[in-house]
Amino acid sequence: MGVSIGFICATTEELNRAEKEPSWADAFLGELYGSDDFPMPDRPYGGPDKAFAGLQFLFDAADVSLDFLMDGFSILEDGTLFGWSAEQIESLARQLRATPWEQLAAHYDPQRMTRENVYPNTWRFRPEDELEWLKDAYDELVTFLTAAAERGYGAFMSFSF
Incomplete structure (x- = not known):
């Protein structure tokens, strides 16, 4: 399975409730992802x-100011669920839309990433394929953030390990 991060939109009301009632948030996300209507x-x-x-x-x-594990606010004490406000999502969407993939790709360094054990440390096997994989993940993230921002949503961020 491995370590992963995923986002799903949340209303301001849901985020406020999650901050006050973390156990509700955990159950609510389980219901969202487990719903027959998902996605x-x-x-x-x-x-x-x-x-x-x-x-x-x-x-x-x-120098893109995004830190997956430090931005947002922690909801669950075990560090597996975070909330991101609508303002954070909108700001991040704007920032990433203004950051072309080529600007990021110029910093792709599979040897250094391998030395630094950047998860999932697959960079040494087929580095050219991994760059395309990162591009696909970047595109998906930008698509999500843009859609969320356009609708005025914040987000729940799950960190699974």
Whole structure:
């Protein structure tokens, strides 16, 4: 299974309740993802899934101010669920839309990523394929953030390990 990050849209009311009632938030997300209606067209969701650390490496190198594990606010004490306000999602969507993939890809360094054990540490096997994988994850993230921002949503971010 591995370590992964996923986002799903949340209303301001849901985020406020989650902050006050973390156990409600955990159960609510279970219901969302486990619903027969998932995925719901009015509730965007998206990655970066297992590519989060590779993207974080590129964001850091390109001075993009996004830190998956530090931004947002913690909902569950075990560090597996975070909330991101509508303002954060809108700001991040704007920032990433203004950051072309080529700007990030210029910092792709599979040897350094291998040395630094950037998860999932697949960079040494087929580095050219992994760059395309990161691009796909970036595109999915930007698509999610754009859709969420256009609808005025915040987000829940799940960190699974």
